[in-house]
Amino acid sequence: MTATLAIGPYNASERPALEETFQAHIVANATEACGLEAATRAEIKAIAYKGHLPFGAAEMDLFPNLGVIANYGVGYDAIDVAAASARSIKVTNTPDVLNDDVADLAIAMWISQGREMRQAEAWVRDGNWATKGDYRLNRKVSASKVGVMGMGRIGRDIADRLAAFKTEVHYHSRSEKQTPGWTYHADPVSLAKAVDFLFVALVGGAATQNYVSKEVIAALGPRGVLINISRGSTVDEEALLDALENGTIAGAGLDVFVGEPKINPRFLTLDNVVLQPHQGSGTVETRAAMAKLQRDNVGAHLAGTALLTPVN
Numbered sequence: 001m002t003a004t005l006a007i008g009p010y011n012a013s014e015r016p017a018l019e020e021t022f023q024a025h026i027v028a029n030a031t032e033a034c035g036l037e038a039a040t041r042a043e044i045k046a047i048a049y050k051g052h053l054p055f056g057a058a059e060m061d062l063f064p065n066l067g068v069i070a071n072y073g074v075g076y077d078a079i080d081v082a083a084a085s086a087r088s089i090k091v092t093n094t095p096d097v098l099n100d101d102v103a104d105l106a107i108a109m110w111i112s113q114g115r116e117m118r119q120a121e122a123w124v125r126d127g128n129w130a131t132k133g134d135y136r137l138n139r140k141v142s143a144s145k146v147g148v149m150g151m152g153r154i155g156r157d158i159a160d161r162l163a164a165f166k167t168e169v170h171y172h173s174r175s176e177k178q179t180p181g182w183t184y185h186a187d188p189v190s191l192a193k194a195v196d197f198l199f200v201a202l203v204g205g206a207a208t209q210n211y212v213s214k215e216v217i218a219a220l221g222p223r224g225v226l227i228n229i230s231r232g233s234t235v236d237e238e239a240l241l242d243a244l245e246n247g248t249i250a251g252a253g254l255d256v257f258v259g260e261p262k263i264n265p266r267f268l269t270l271d272n273v274v275l276q277p278h279q280g281s282g283t284v285e286t287r288a289a290m291a292k293l294q295r296d297n298v299g300a301h302l303a304g305t306a307l308l309t310p311v312n
């Protein structure tokens with residue numbers, strides 16, 4: 001008898017707490033969860049969900065007593081929240097605890113791209129430094145014009161870090177925010193035109209599909225660099241690849257992709273990109289904090305107390 005089902009690739013450090021706290025049944029993915037016997041599914045009151053595969057109405061209907069889906073991650077675009085609300089199922093996420101790590105990775109990709117750290121390291125490792133001399137000059141990132149697309153929790157932490165680099169900060173959100181003198185753009189194209197480095201920190205999902213459109217990418221211009229830590233879906237990836245291949249923008253730093261982890265192979269042949277395996281929140285410390293917040297939400301639901309971080 002268990003009231004909690006954990007779905008997803010939980011690692012060895014996460015599984016014991018789920019098993020000891022809730023006697024959770026752990027399965028690898030939603031397909032496996034849906035294949036459980038009907039009597040087992042009927043016992044489930046809480047799902048601890050991890051991963052980016054969709055969990056929608058059809059899956060929810062297989063769990064007649066489900067009351068909460070506690071997502072591991074702030075981005076819950078894999079879960080059909082409207083379908084959950086229609087079934088009086090609450091959804092929770094893990095905001096804030098991961099802001100620092102995701103913002104740090106955005107800054108790291110920015111510096112790595114501008115200062116060509118990957119290519120410069122290859123210069124050392126290949127022995128070229130000793131035989132051919134100094135590595136070529138690259139690009140200053142401090143004191144540049146930077147933009148943040150989506151001034152939410154993570155966007156704000158990126159902007160705060162960028163400000164410490166003496167940059168001129170611009171941003172776009174659906175509404176103007178209280179900021180220390182940063183320039184607001186009501187229009188995404190206007191933001192892209194104003195800056196050399198554009199950081200994308202939007203939510204994923206249908207509403208922001210291709211928000212960074214072909215026009216936004218074109219407006220960045222030949223010295224423009226796009227840094228994306230949000231979701232692959234927020235950027236028109238075909239337009240981005242064309243622009244990177246044609247040199248109509250200078251480069252990109254990407255932690256998220258359409259169809260990840262099987263990313264478009266065109267990225268792999270490009271030298272003007274920094275590619276990361278969706279590891280924005282991927283530190284030991286932050287993943288532990290995310291897992292704890294997820295468990296606290298499951299525990300609150302089972303105890304009948306207020307959820308810590310509900311999204312519906």
Ligand code: NAP
Binds near residue numbers: 074095150208255256
């Ligand atoms: P947040 O505080 O909710 O901020 C989201 C931003 O998206 C806000 O600026 C918001 O605009 C904008 N937005 C929401 N709906 C929109 C719409 N329909 N049209 C245009 N803009 C819209 O979220 P967060 O905590 O910063 O997280 C942002 C995202 O980062 C997550 O959803 C997730 O996808 C991604 N993420 C990635 C990693 C990683 O490992 N790479 C880790 C964590 C999170 P307003 O300012 O106008 O409200």
